[in-house]
Amino acid sequence: MNTSEAKGKLLLYRGSIDDAEPEFQEALEQARRDPELAEWLREQASCYDAIRAKLRAIEPPLGLAEKIVRRRPIPFPLDWSRIGQLAAAIIISATITALVMKLSEGRHRLVVSAQEILVTGEVLDMTCYIASNLSGPEHAVCARECIRRGLPAGLKTGNGKVYLLTGQPGQTVNAQLAELAAKIVTIKGKETRRDGFAQLQIEEIQKL
């Protein structure tokens, strides 16, 4: 290895952090024997240290760390047993509500009869949305998987209203909605409401 080749190798040498790299050993050995090369290596090391010190002196804006911690989303690992429990809770809750309403149907007419509407919004996985407020592109993968596995899907409009999405009686729409998870779509369907809960029975979906 001549001096020029040794310099080519040692140009990347950063000191102790690279000591374990075998590719520098021969060039370092040569620098121990060649005073001129050793001097060049010292200059390189000084340059490296000076630039590193300058760059490491740059400080982030004040309060950035606190802002990151404050805006931390609630961690939500894909724990399918927990998701199943949440889905079961939603279904049981909806069933109880439906039964209670059925029993009191004679006395109270709280169901708003179906009317055809056109709504635009984001396709949600209701389990994660209600439990952990997860939605948007960052949550698309999880939402797609949840809906694909049969968990309830919803639609959140621009003004924050959320619809439970269903197919025609006896038909599931989860396979179709899973592909649209976290995407903005326009849905034509029949809206029904009960006790503040809104359901949209899908007739047609348009992807925007």
Next chain:
Amino acid sequence: MSPDPEFESLVKIYYRDLYRFGLSLTGSEADAADLTQQTYYIWANKGHQLKDPENVKGWLFTTLHRQFLNIRRRRKRFVHESIDEDAQNLSHISADVVNRVDAQTVLEVLGQIDEDYRAPLMLYYIEDLSYKEIAEVLTVPLGTVQSRIARAKIKLLQLLTKTKPVPPQSK
């Protein structure tokens, strides 16, 4: 929201270095802060998927770099200094050349170098990552990383040599 000591500890350890890396990539303090926040946001949602806990640092830098590449696709690219083959000249450059300029100037000069070269060079200077780890963060072959760092380093030193010193502050 309940505190998460592990998350807060990760922020404390790495947020400065992530911000500096983001700043070197974008040249914008606001964009660097956004990239740093976004990286931790993704960590909070997906960090549990990391199989090797020893690789948290690499994971964070890889994620920040990917976020930057996503942003870059949507924005107009700046014209950067090209790195030509003449840059292989290993000229003698003293540390005094570096010491006469301030950190902001070094960052500005770094910003003149094409991103493909700037990213590995920044990791080379500010992070205690091996060449293999730098290659993994940027998802390029080890040999390519070393070649890019060598050429970018020479270019940086040449540009610093041409830079005017920072005048002493008047009292």
